[in-house]
Amino acid sequence: MADLWQSAMDHAVAIARKAGEVVREALRDDRKVMTKSSSVDLVTLTDQRVEQLIIQSVKEKFPTHRFIGEESVAAGEACDLTDSPTWIIDPIDGTTNFVHAFPFVAVSIGFFVNKQSEFGVVYSCLEDKMFTARRGKGAFCNGEPLSVSDQEDIRQSIIATEFGSSRDPEAVDKIFSSLRNVLCIPVHGVRGAGSAAVNMCLVASGCVEAYYEIGIHVWDVAAGSLIVSEAGGVLMDVEGGAADLMSRRIVAANSRAIAERIVKEIESFSPPRDDAPPTKV
Numbered sequence: 001m002a003d004l005w006q007s008a009m010d011h012a013v014a015i016a017r018k019a020g021e022v023v024r025e026a027l028r029d030d031r032k033v034m035t036k037s038s039s040v041d042l043v044t045l046t047d048q049r050v051e052q053l054i055i056q057s058v059k060e061k062f063p064t065h066r067f068i069g070e071e072s073v074a075a076g077e078a079c080d081l082t083d084s085p086t087w088i089i090d091p092i093d094g095t096t097n098f099v100h101a102f103p104f105v106a107v108s109i110g111f112f113v114n115k116q117s118e119f120g121v122v123y124s125c126l127e128d129k130m131f132t133a134r135r136g137k138g139a140f141c142n143g144e145p146l147s148v149s150d151q152e153d154i155r156q157s158i159i160a161t162e163f164g165s166s167r168d169p170e171a172v173d174k175i176f177s178s179l180r181n182v183l184c185i186p187v188h189g190v191r192g193a194g195s196a197a198v199n200m201c202l203v204a205s206g207c208v209e210a211y212y213e214i215g216i217h218v219w220d221v222a223a224g225s226l227i228v229s230e231a232g233g234v235l236m237d238v239e240g241g242a243a244d245l246m247s248r249r250i251v252a253a254n255s256r257a258i259a260e261r262i263v264k265e266i267e268s269f270s271p272p273r274d275d276a277p278p279t280k281v
């Protein structure tokens with residue numbers, strides 16, 4: 001049977017590559033930095049330009065499809081995942097990295113139908129690595145199949161996480177306690193690429209055993225989550241149970257055992273959901 005969504009996936013790969021060229025070019029120019037929810041939640045004209053480039057090009061080819069885009073939501077659009085074919089876009093995952101030319105910056109495109117992930121594309125554009133996954137068909141980097149690490153002992157593992165962009169003292173305390181707990185299991189090391197999408201691709205590639213974070217958004221993890229599961233990994237909520245991409249909490253690991261071990265060490269909290277109705281003023 002023909003793969004209904006293959007042409008959409010081919011388009012996503014082509015447009016992610018084009019978006020990556022724009023990002024690489026913009027790195028050579030002046031990067032005018034603006035802020036969103038706080039002084040450390042950054043955005044640039046390139047984020048906005050790349051998101052528009054992707055949305056326009058998809059609209060021309062698939063006029064009935066819907067979108068959830070980081071910068072469109074920041075501009076007031078709803079973050080509403082329906083059963084319709086929906087593209088979930090982070091034009092630059094790792095905006096802070098981009099601003100500082102720290103070399104992990106990704107274009108992330110997830111595609112959902114009936115709220116189920118059909119494909120995910122993450123283009124780590126400074127490394128020139130194109131990560132792709134199609135539901136039921138595996139995960140790849142530049143066409144080579146990916147597989148998670150087979151390490152079963154968390155004490156022999158590297159764990160990825162991030163500090164995120166909240167500076168709320170209570171949240172920061174919990175982030176540091178969790179980090180301390182995980183580090184002192186003890187694990188071989190803790191890393192963070194500064195991009196949730198890249199961290200998830202590192203899990204899928206077998207370079208780190210797990211990645212967890214509280215505070216990410218659906219566009220940061222929409223594509224990477226399928227790449228992890230198609231590479232043989234598991235997704236979980238930070239309190240155990242099923243991962244919920246709108247909840248702003250994720251554990252992505254090579255195995256259920258490692259995910260559950262990390263869950264034991266996390267001091268959880270719940271940021272406002274991405275799909276929460278806007279609060280009335």
Ligand code: IPD
Nearest residue numbers: 093094095162164194195196216
């Ligand atoms: C951010 C990155 C970062 C993570 C933040 C995300 P953005 O996404 O993925 O690694 O710690 O939670 O918001 O803002 O660069 O698209």
